[in-house]
Amino acid sequence: MPLSKVLPYIENENYERLSPEIITKAKKSLLDFLASAYSGYQCKSSDIAFQSADWLGGKEHCSIIGTEKTVSPFAATFINATLASCMDIDDGHREPVGHPGCMIIPPVLAAGELSKNSTGKDFITAIVTGYEVGIRCGIVMNSNHGQLFYGSGGWALFGSASGLAKMKSLTGITLENALTIGEVYGPTAQCGKSIAAGSMTKESVGWGAVTAFMGVSLAEHGFTGPDNILIDKHLYNCDIEKTFETLGEKYEIRNTYFKQYPACKWAHSPITAVLQIMEESNPDLKEIDEIIIETFQKATTLNHVKPETTEAAQYSIPFLVATALYYGAVEPSHISEKHLKNDSIYNLAKKIRMIPVEDMEKEFPSKRPARVKIKMKNKSVFIKEVKLIKGDPENPLSWDDLINKFHLCSKNFIDYAHREEIVKKIINLERITNLKELTSLLK
Template identity: 35%
Template structure:
């Protein structure tokens, strides 16, 4: 039974026995997620969901509690997991996995933080639990996409990774583990992802509910609540996705986003930036731009985004911003950039086109080709381009660090960001994870004040 092998995996994985590449990936993911969460705290979505967690999921007297990420206030562990997942998800710069068409980390890290508040674990155990949660979530996501007829949000499958982390740290037995992931699957938000893409709002990718559902499922299973077997783990048609668990690591296929937008738009941004830099193209010389890509990318069709959510789920707008600015930073999809007349004018001249030969490669490969037509009749065409950051075209450690600092420095201060980064990079040698928790779960102002003080 796949559940038995999954249980042995979650209960028996030891950090020191992990391949070096898995250890390194756990640290890369942790740093990237933390930077994304810091940036996310500045969004209206995050502020709203954190206040909601305090109001609706407050911990009663004597009940378990956990601090909210970069907030410091306490809620129940399920409330803290919800707020953390939505905060990371609010800033569309977090890691993902190609074959899941979604994101594991934005649920498994908040779930791990919520559980670790009440259990004093070592830094190595924290990283091992993070890797385990990712691996279970990713395989559940691959299984679901191979068998389910609809494209569901990530929360529908990353909830199993959150439940697995709690089961590991709470040392649930195999029977309770089986019920926990069954409950997590059943209650996971099987909401339609394309609705959120075509009508972008604060609903995002369901990962906050995945984190909350996973922790709640583990609590219920611990208390004897029963759940149906998780079909994405135990179904006869998904056995092949679990046979090599513990031997091969799907976790190593993670991608990291260089830009804070939907992954489906990133190849298009990359293609136009390559052309702009190679030919020194000035925005005022551009007549219009054609983007050949896959159908799901073309459906990112928010032409005049009024919110960051709409800009993150747009293809024309970030392409236009990149052409105008010569780069694409977090500030280019928010605030004043949303009403920048030069970007909006360029935005109206971006023409996405579905190309069947490119579309048939999706989701395993997400590619785009750009053609920039100048006003003098010159045409520049890019090669077929993939987004940087895929496993086959990874960002370097220096690029991951630079991305983290671009998100964190202005909010928690350069010295505070550097200290937090150092804490993450040396976490596997820490006897206790308390030092990290006190940084990641403190208000953002406390980070800057602690260093300045």
């Protein structure tokens, strides 16, 4: 255990046993992934990923989302994963505390493009398989996140390998090694270090996805790994068997969330709270005396008042809340580097004080709550508390919401008719008989 549950699940999962709800969620996850990838073109890290991809070598058969350029499967996986994660507007799951889609979809997409007969149904099944295994591994690995906090590149690589193995129809010892090699080769993905520095490494997403692809490739050639996954039981604080006992029966992809804002999920509740205050009361920004944000302890570490990079801005609650007040929204363009020098936003951010409070701490990580108090110079106070936001599984984004997000994130890169054709293909993904019908549209 857990391989005794994981291996038969991967081998036996198939499209026909997936419910319409799960199929729809997989397609929504794909559209959200593409929206996130197009938004990533506003980050410097994506430019650098492009420039560095040549050393990943290999035959140039795989697409980079948004360009005509084709590269090796390793390079495509690295660049597409970086694109989808660098603006921090990609999907997530609260229990493993991270992002599955940016890790799982890029290698599966590359494998599907390399195959001559991969269908839309194959793609959907591989995505679901990757989410189910990866999320459960993340739940285990981050069960002690107060002491050891793995980023998505550390846990979702098991989902990357599982989805890729499913796409390749691997079985037996090859399948086993495809997963276990990542146990040793995978990055620790210590995202706390990236948060503190505001660095482009973020959660080791790009390299984690490539590591998974490499592990699968090695396994196909006979390379071996350990005899199980999640073997560091002393580091975890949960019942591993219980976490995996519902695999194939209860689908965790149902519990993923989609983001409205390009920011760490911990910032979304305070952003939502101030936007609600603005809509209901429209306080004069010049008359604000102080803004107090009460939240859980980990969120109070996102306290960079004047971020210097897009990545740092994504992890700066004061900057993001001030941006929401100033623009009445938080969109990808608002945290691009040309917007970081706005003195009006900086002056608002300086008025923000973040406080950890016990009632909010008790809610984390099942929720990411915040209570915002805007104190005015005339002594009036506006208060709003938010525990769940639109996009959370309890209040999911609709198809229309996700299509609007896709248009917002991709409008500067492809024309409207082209975008609509992509949306149509994804909504009808199960009808595609060759995955290149979709990948040809992503150039």
